[in-house]
Amino acid sequence: MxxxxxxxxxxxxxxxxxxxxxxxxxxxxxxxxxxxxxxxxxxxxxxxxxxxxxxxxxxxxxxxxxxxxxxxxxxxxxxxxxxxxxxxxxxxxxxxxxxxxxKTDIWNSVTAGCLTGGTLALRAGPTAAVGGCVSFAAFSAAIDWYMKEREVD
Incomplete structure (x- = not known):
């Protein structure tokens, strides 16, 4: 063939x-x-x-x-x-x-979320940058986890 x-x-x-x-x-x-x-x-x-x-x-x-x-x-x-x-x-x-x-895993999303959130909030000061990092990383992790769970179904 x-x-x-x-x-x-x-x-x-x-x-x-x-x-x-x-x-x-x-x-x-x-x-x-x-x-x-x-x-x-x-x-x-x-x-x-x-x-x-x-x-x-x-x-x-x-x-x-x-x-x-x-x-x-x-x-x-x-x-x-x-x-x-x-x-x-x-x-x-x-x-x-x-x-x-x-590697392709959830830590790429978490790291990218932290860097993105921290960068976006940097002008407001270090406290806001840390808050942006943590919140954007948590959101990225949640979305990535949800999408991975949906692949299994």
Whole structure:
């Protein structure tokens, strides 16, 4: 029998797998996905904010729609600009840690979470950096544990 994935096809598949496993690809993909998720999250949060909607009840419908569109756009871009870099920083850190340790386990997520959380909170001082490290590491561990548990089922 002939193997359909022999020769040039197999080589191209291996090159594609190597490219998709590379740190730059993971960072860009996570940044783009974080940006998209942040945009969706911003639109959702804008739609349930009663403070901004209660102030518009006495305005004409056209003005209300214009103000809601402006508010949604502002929140969407703000959340996207927050989630995008967080995803890229976390993914890049995890990839570097995993490459350095040459292991794939939960400690890569915990270390990347700690470094990411600590870096994001660094401007607020050392106490905030430690808190960011601990909380982001715990969140990363919980997500990683949950995802690993789901694979077993």
């Amino acid at each position: 002939n193997n359909p994935m022999s020769g040039p096809m197999q080589e191209q598949q291996m090159m594609l797998n190597e490219f998709m496993d590379s740190c730059p690809f993971k960072v860009v993909t996570s940044g783009v996905m974080g940006f998209a998720f942040g945009g969706i999250f911003g639109i959702f949060m804008s739609s349930i904010d009663f403070h901004s909607t209660s102030q518009m009840l006495d305005k004409p419908m056209r003005e209300q729609l214009r103000l809601m569109r402006k508010d949604m756009y502002k929140r969407m871009t703000g959340s996207a600009r927050t989630f995008g870099p967080i995803g890229a920083i976390y993914s890049g850190t995890e990839c570097v840690v995993e490459s350095y340790r040459a």
